[in-house]
Amino acid sequence: MFLVQDSSTAREARIQQLSVEDPTLSALLAVIHVEWTFRRAIIALGTSPNVDIRKELKRCHGLDNYKESWKVEVSSKNNRKRLPEVVKNWDGLRRSFSLRHRLVHGVSGCGHEYAQERTNWALAAAADVREFCSVHNVDLDSRLPVRRKKSIAQS
Template identity: 35%
Template sequence: MFSIYETRSDREKLLNNLLEQDPTLALIVAFIDFEWTVRRTILALGKSSTKVIRARYAGENPETGQKDCNRRAVCSLDGFNELWNQEVASGSARKFYDFFNNAVKLRNVPGFNKDLAAASGKKNRNTADYLKIVYERFRNTLIHGSRTTVKPDKARFAFHFVTACSRALCDYAEEQGKSIYGKKIVRIKPRQ
């Protein structure tokens, strides 16, 4: 469905067309795009070789390539957080959740309003809190089948929020001189 050879605007056009047809399906695909974008950003900006990062992502021992019973494959926000903080966050680079708090402003996300904020049970949540809530309430429940649909207004807000997070990651990689689109990301030697 996605290709490294498309652009961010091509991807967003595809996602927005899907949003018009089926907001719940568009939200699921937006989560797929988000996870793809996080992974590609970590590969592009990480300090280890891409072979090591891919092994860690898969829950393998980077030296042997074998499954490591002490490692889990990265398949959650906490897993992305851990891998990002190991590979990307250093020096001036922000930790994973801090990155979203700084890069994505909720007031700029279409569909965000105080009523939705109040419905989440706590006022004054930050972007990372919303990312965790949206990921758990929508992504996990839809993917694992405990929910089959989302009300269109909530699906649209979550969709716009998740795509804003993906866009922020893409923009950040480009600010660092790296593109997550256009070619396979390969780094044989670790960064110094």
């Protein structure tokens, strides 16, 4: 659905387009986009070596786990805002994640307006994180900074 070189704004435009054609698919893709945004932001703003952060993120699924990873890598080490402070409508994002879970596991479907609302909440959350990153001179659509483990010679 998306290519690696697609910008955040291109992804979001495609998700918005789909919200008219297939609002349920749009809601799923919006949450996937939020997760992509969270992961890149945690890597870019974190302080641990990239390889360590990526290893932790492999086990990171669900909103509470992203919140914890953000706390460990971004908030506590840099005295920066916690993720629920960065995302202006945390409750709406939680509802978006809940819908994704129900759709993926076949628990329930949803109506057009219900899905569109959650799509909008998720896209707003991604925009909030991108704005926070921008304030800290990080462009999530660009190459991420690389932090390597210190070798014995560097110590």
